[in-house]
Amino acid sequence: MHRGKGMKFVGDSRIKAEGKMPNVPKDYSEYPGKTEAFWPNFLLKEWMIGAVFLIGYLIVTVAHPSPLERQADPTDTTYIPVPDWYFLFMYQLLKYEFASGPYNVIGAIVIPGLAVGALMLVPFMDTSKERRPFKRPLPTAFMLLAFASIFYLTWESVANHDWEKAKAQGAIVEEAQFDPESEGYQIYAGSSCIGCHGDAFQGGLGPALIDSGHTPEEIIDIAHNGIGTMPADQWKGSDEELEVLAEFLAGLKTGE
């Protein structure tokens, strides 16, 4: 630090009392050729790009509300997990035989670790002065290969995932308003129905029974003959009980 004789400071601080930098912008003649001052010239242009970007961003936000699945239920063992899209390539990698099961550590740790490590050490491996990508074929080829692999793995993962099922398994199920003391619910709880359709009709192995849209007659038919993956002859009780139950189930609506 410059501390010549006769220098004056502001009080006992290190700030000099004289010779302050004047608060004026540099003259434009100090920007040769087509260089530009950051403030305000270039920042204004960045600002415009930012504004256009923000509009696109907001349109996406408004057009696609962010997803929310039903509340986490750790006991649901049938749920097939899927990560956010930028981790899908890793998710896919772990499905391959050489990277899963006994070789899990290869797919989960070794390959990603090598990739991140290599990325970090790029400047120390590629030490030539050449900067143009076509004049340094190895780094360029490796990066293109990495990009292609990530793209391919993500693509495969998206193509192989059952998005319809994923949507259904996470859907928020409205809770039904029902009287657990009612005859209908007593019959339901006493039958095998509750095993697959849940104690609050929320579904499980079978679908939810709320707002099913079926008439009592259809429900009686399903109980006898099955539907979809539900086998026939599930109903073990009397016909009278089934009629009461069918009326009850057909009346299950989401409450407000």
Add this chain to the structure above:
Amino acid sequence: MLNKIYDWVDERLDITPIWRDIADHEVPEHVNPAHHFSAFIYCFGGLTFFVTVIQILSGMFLTMYYTPDIENAWKSVYYLQNEVAFGEIVRGMHHWGASLVIVMMFLHTLRVFFTGSYKKPRELNWVVGVLIFVTMLGLGFTGYLLPWDMKALFATKVGIEIAASVPFIGEQIKILLAGDSTILGAQTLTRFFAIHVFFLPAALLGLLAAHFIMIRRQGISGPL
């Protein structure tokens, strides 16, 4: 009046050189999209920072409603999404911003790579940049659990299992993240919340400061 306040502060703290350095630095022609359209590739770093700022702001507002406990986390997000005025927008910006920041950062990384800008003397800035990338992925991973819905819980389960497969210290990492060697529950949620809103953002801000100070010291890399 404002000038007087400025002069008063400047006399005591000599602030002019600090911000004049940023304001007056020259922007070279080859990074200016006004002169060469192809220079738009130099925008990705700035856009990454722009989205990061939006993430911090929207995240701050989200925490005004969010409750990090397993009973209420999902309910608070549901309420925020469906009942709070503009809650859907704020959460939407945070949700889509998380993806955008990854995309922009990826494009920025490719730009720096293919223009060879990581070469001497900018090696350290590249290393810090890769650390920022990893931190961002960590933010994405921890933030994914917070709504405490089905996909959050089960994706995190898989993620924690991956962390647990690290040789030798996997089990310790798992306990550090999940708070328990077997259960993924209340403790995990509070830990992920803490990591997502305190630990990683603190690391991120430090790294970003280092990234920007290095750019100011060295200037942007020259034309190819």
